[in-house]
Amino acid sequence: MSKGTSGLSKSQAQAESPVKQILNFLSSMQLGLILLLLLAITSVFATLRDNEAAITTIYRSWWFIGMMAFTALNLLLCTARRIGPMSRLALHPQRVVSSDAIGKMSVKRALKMNSEDIALDAARSAFHATGLTVTEEDGAEGRVVFAQRGKFGYFGSLITHISLLLILLGAMYGSLTGFEDRNGGIVGDHIDVEKGELHIDILDVRMEQEEDPTIRPRVFTEMIVKKDGREIAHGTVSINQPLRFAGNTIYHMTFRYVSDVRVKNLTTGEEEMVQLLDVDQLQLDADGTTVHIMQFFPNFSMHADGMPYSKNYKPERPVLAGILVEGGRAVRNVFLQLDTPVVIETANGEMELELTTFQNAAVFSITRNMGRPILVVGAVLLILGLYLSFFLFPRRFWAVYDKKIATLLIGGRSYRNRLGLEQDMERIESEISSREGE
Amino acid sequence: MPGYIQVSASGLFWENTLFNVAVAAYILAMLSYLVHLFGKKEFGPFASFVLRLAFLLHTAFIITRTINVERVPFVGHFEFGNLFIWATVLVYIWTEWRLKDKYYAVGAFLTPLAVLYIGYLTVVPKIFTSVTISRLHSPLPPVLQSNWLKLHVSASVFGYAGFTLAFAAAVMWLLKVKMGERSSLARALPQTKVLEEYMYRASAFGFLFQSIMIISGAIWADTSWGRYWGWDPKEMWSLITWFVFAVYLHARFTRGWTGRRTVTLVMVGWVAMVFTWIGVAWLLTGIHSFG
Numbered sequence: 001m002s003k004g005t006s007g008l009s010k011s012q013a014q015a016e017s018p019v020k021q022i023l024n025f026l027s028s029m030q031l032g033l034i035l036l037l038l039l040a041i042t043s044v045f046a047t048l049r050d051n052e053a054a055i056t057t058i059y060r061s062w063w064f065i066g067m068m069a070f071t072a073l074n075l076l077l078c079t080a081r082r083i084g085p086m087s088r089l090a091l092h093p094q095r096v097v098s099s100d101a102i103g104k105m106s107v108k109r110a111l112k113m114n115s116e117d118i119a120l121d122a123a124r125s126a127f128h129a130t131g132l133t134v135t136e137e138d139g140a141e142g143r144v145v146f147a148q149r150g151k152f153g154y155f156g157s158l159i160t161h162i163s164l165l166l167i168l169l170g171a172m173y174g175s176l177t178g179f180e181d182r183n184g185g186i187v188g189d190h191i192d193v194e195k196g197e198l199h200i201d202i203l204d205v206r207m208e209q210e211e212d213p214t215i216r217p218r219v220f221t222e223m224i225v226k227k228d229g230r231e232i233a234h235g236t237v238s239i240n241q242p243l244r245f246a247g248n249t250i251y252h253m254t255f256r257y258v259s260d261v262r263v264k265n266l267t268t269g270e271e272e273m274v275q276l277l278d279v280d281q282l283q284l285d286a287d288g289t290t291v292h293i294m295q296f297f298p299n300f301s302m303h304a305d306g307m308p309y310s311k312n313y314k315p316e317r318p319v320l321a322g323i324l325v326e327g328g329r330a331v332r333n334v335f336l337q338l339d340t341p342v343v344i345e346t347a348n349g350e351m352e353l354e355l356t357t358f359q360n361a362a363v364f365s366i367t368r369n370m371g372r373p374i375l376v377v378g379a380v381l382l383i384l385g386l387y388l389s390f391f392l393f394p395r396r397f398w399a400v401y402d403k404k405i406a407t408l409l410i411g412g413r414s415y416r417n418r419l420g421l422e423q424d425m426e427r428i429e430s431e432i433s434s435r436e437g438e
Numbered sequence: 439m440p441g442y443i444q445v446s447a448s449g450l451f452w453e454n455t456l457f458n459v460a461v462a463a464y465i466l467a468m469l470s471y472l473v474h475l476f477g478k479k480e481f482g483p484f485a486s487f488v489l490r491l492a493f494l495l496h497t498a499f500i501i502t503r504t505i506n507v508e509r510v511p512f513v514g515h516f517e518f519g520n521l522f523i524w525a526t527v528l529v530y531i532w533t534e535w536r537l538k539d540k541y542y543a544v545g546a547f548l549t550p551l552a553v554l555y556i557g558y559l560t561v562v563p564k565i566f567t568s569v570t571i572s573r574l575h576s577p578l579p580p581v582l583q584s585n586w587l588k589l590h591v592s593a594s595v596f597g598y599a600g601f602t603l604a605f606a607a608a609v610m611w612l613l614k615v616k617m618g619e620r621s622s623l624a625r626a627l628p629q630t631k632v633l634e635e636y637m638y639r640a641s642a643f644g645f646l647f648q649s650i651m652i653i654s655g656a657i658w659a660d661t662s663w664g665r666y667w668g669w670d671p672k673e674m675w676s677l678i679t680w681f682v683f684a685v686y687l688h689a690r691f692t693r694g695w696t697g698r699r700t701v702t703l704v705m706v707g708w709v710a711m712v713f714t715w716i717g718v719a720w721l722l723t724g725i726h727s728f729g
């Protein structure tokens with residue numbers, strides 16, 4: 001790395017005021033590295049815990065967020081401090097150097113040549129052949145040929161750091177201004193999402209079987225979203241296809257089966273329709289005779305040991321399974337097949353249950369994340385910054401002719417790629433010698 | 439309700455045969471690189487040839503697998519592991535081709551790592567019954583049917599490939615320094631400076647792809663689950679790996695760290711990477727445990 005890029009030198013720092021010293025420390029790479037290592041080590045321990053517990057006790061704790069904030073501050077200060085010097089270094093290179101300066105460069109060559117014109121001409125075309133951009137200027141000691149390549153590489157780390165800041169900022173802004181909620185329903189339902197003051201009308205819930213019926217089917221929910229009575233979005237939500245509008249997103253999370261069950265009192269002839277979901281309880285009398293709904297099986301079957309299961313998602317043999325509970329004790333299983341009544345004795349007399357239809361309910365997560373555009377910009381910049389950092393390496397060469405010793409002097413400097421610089425220099429040298437041989 | 443794709447007998451035969459032959463060829467390549475390293479220089483080009491052949495066979499296996507599962511072969515330990523080994527060998531072959539024969543010695547360290555990974559997919563499940571590497575042909579559940587998944591997995595195998603190469607160079611560095619210039623083995627290895635450069639390039643390559651993997655994973659999680667980051671162990675371990683390599687890359691350039699300290703960082707980073715792949719699946723739990 002060339003000198004003077006990392007801001008202040010040691011001796012300067014010692015003469016600084018305490019405030020400056022603190023700023024220097026806060027913007028220093030040492031602090032950055034320590035913070036990164038601390039974050040890594042804390043995360044290792046956090047992953048050993050149960051995920052939910054880790055989120056509440058570690059990732060959302062004041063000290064973990066504090067560490068991230070410190071990292072952000074460190075990045076911000078270090079970026080702010082380097083942006084000026086770095087731009088100057090990248091965009092305003094020193095085009096004229098002395099032969100002494102070339103002598104001090106890490107990669108250099110001294111080639112005996114008789115004429116200044118021929119020597120500089122050779123350097124110029126060798127630079128061109130190496131893919132460098134060449135300019136020339138007169139200096140105190142004569143003409144200096146300057147050549148460079150990859151100057152945008154200087155901005156790589158700056159862009160990377162800015163992108164990380166944007167990502168942190170976007171995440172913070174998103175979580176401060178956003179919300180997360182869960183809700184769901186069947187066709188015709190109207191859902192109020194209080195947190196976002198949204199209102200969702202479910203127009204349709206449609207299930208599409210996969211080619212392989214053992215794979216969980218896709219469910220498509222057509223909906224209209226309203227705010228203050230006005231429609232603001234209309235679309236279909238399914239897995240991997242959320243509906244997005246104005247920073248809000250509605251994601252499909254999962255689906256449920258909703259069973260329509262007719263309950264008829266055979267003694268009185270009274271009849272009612274109920275809608276049942278898994279884990280619902282259907283109370284049949286005042287004594288506590290209840291059917292605890294366990295699960296809906298679209299294609300019911302039973303293992304040898306009597307355990308019910310669904311062969312796949314094809315609705316070939318739909319069964320709603322529950323457990324009959326009397327006086328707090330489980331008495332027996334109740335399997336309601338489509339259009340097949342089951343009679344249960346209760347204190348109110350015989351009750352007849354019948355599964356008449358079933359349908360799908362979709363469950364969504366509804367979120368607002370206003371930080372998304374910032375995150376996207378951050379993500380793109382991160383990749384760009386890393387590419388510039390690692391795959392464009394800035395290099396610069398200077399050629400002067402020293403008349404006293406009739407020698408062409410070439411020196412090179414790179415920004416973090418000594419080996420690449422040496423390879424370029426070898427190429428330049430061989431270009432020059434091959435020209436001489438002509 | 440596990441569902442599996444019916445694969446024709448010939449499809450199955452080719453898949454298994456190509457896998458076995460590719461594995462045998464990788465082992466032969468490893469042995470040839472080792473013979474080259476231990477003094478029989480003339481084995482270098484042969485080793486390199488066998489490795490390229492093994493790579494082609496492995497490619498044919500992956501194509502057959504793709505045809506058999508009727509989708510991208512990106513799911514589960516077996517498929518992911520194969521892709522990752524394939525990418526690692528591809529990147530190595532590319533560097534060998536760019537850098538020429540001086541670098542055959544790296545092959546003697548890279549191929550054992552590839553064979554080690556293959557061992558995890560084939561031998562380890564036979565020893566530890568709790569480790570199950572399923573080779574069944576299962577279809578892609580809807581949540582995984584996303585273009586972001588393709589980008590996510592492609593980036594991750596190249597990230598892992600870069601870190602594996604960096605680790606190979608780190609091991610070489612350590613051996614060279616430990617054994618001293620007297621040992622002929624140490625003399626057969628490139629200079630420590632060159633190894634450090636190799637380690638850096640490989641890490642930077644891996645780091646770029648690891649970053650793409652994390653970002654595409656976050657975007658995909660956002661479209662499927664409604665959140666970018668769930669702090670689940672797989673996500674966290676890939677971030678930990680990324681942190682370790684970030685520290686290495688910074689320490690090397692801005693703090694001027696070289697030698698043992700950077701080699702240690704790269705080794706720690708590799709361990710974190712392997713843990714992200716293997717440890718998280720068997721020792722920790724999370725929604726990523728499918729792959």
Ligand code: HEM
Pocket residue numbers: 001005027028029030031032033035036071074075078154156157158160161164385386389416684687688691692
């Ligand atoms: C946490 C505080 C951090 C500080 C104080 C810091 C500081 C620095 C400094 C001073 C440089 C050298 C710049 C140059 O000479 O071009 C650098 C380079 C770089 N930083 Fe950071 N950095 C931090 C975090 C990160 C993180 C988290 C990443 C993400 C991966 C990152 C990525 C890079 C890259 C890619 C480079 C250029 C490569 C190199 O020169 O090694 N930095 N950083």
